[in-house]
């Protein structure tokens with residue numbers, strides 16, 4: 001896909017991987033609708049998108065609310081004239097052994113990481129399918145293919161993301177919708193600061209920009225070529 005003048009919508013765009021992908025898309029020439037809950041992150045991101053000559057649509061919203069999702073999909077399509085690229089990135093991690101993991105933490109992960117992704121895809125599909133070429137990028141994790149102690153809720157939600165991505169690919173490939181599931185290992189973001197995760201060597205783990213670059217490279221392939229999964233991990237953590 002030639003990203004120039006395309007419309008992208010990125011959830012969880014204010015920080016970390018979502019922010020890096022939003023900026024990388026803008027640098028390639030996309031106008032980007034950016035969604036997350038913290039207004040000041042979105043305003044600074046919008047300025048950076050403006051600095052590279054593209055438009056940003058700021059949407060302060062919580063993806064766990066279905067009405068909010070319906071609203072921002074509609075607003076993006078109306079104000080930007082459709083949607084070509086949907087990046088489902090918003091996600092949270094709550095870690096703890098199963099015997100002590102709270103119901104609230106379990107629900108937070110499933111509502112943000114999986115339910116919101118399903119709702120965004122369902123609501124965006126009518127717009128994506130109006131285009132000859134369109135793309136859904138789902139940010140999963142290597143935890144979506146592996147298991148680890150204290151990761152039950154997080155890994156289960158990300159395994160769900162992988163299943164959702166595979167079903168979407170099979171259902172919509174003939175309509176011209178490519179689906180890319182991105183599975184990063186440890187990335188140096190606020191997310192990885194959780195006290196129950198092993199303390200990473202921040203110099204050696206991935207940067208959000210690495211994940212963005214791999215994602216952009218896959219998007220830019222011609223329509224006939226679908227990178228259905230990206231595994232990206234630190235070389236020597």
Ligand code: NAP
Pocket residue numbers: 011012013014015016017018035036037038041061062063064089090091092093112113139140141142183184185186187188189190191192
């Ligand atoms: P991050 O730095 O914590 O950024 C997460 C972004 O999502 C923030 O902008 C946050 O903004 C937004 N967000 C969270 N809950 C939201 C909600 N309910 N509604 C709207 N926005 C919400 O984390 P990250 O590392 O960039 O993570 C991004 C994705 O990558 C997640 O899906 C994560 O599971 C995945 N991932 C991360 C790693 C890693 O090592 N960092 C590895 C593999 C996969 P607000 O709080 O302002 O809403």
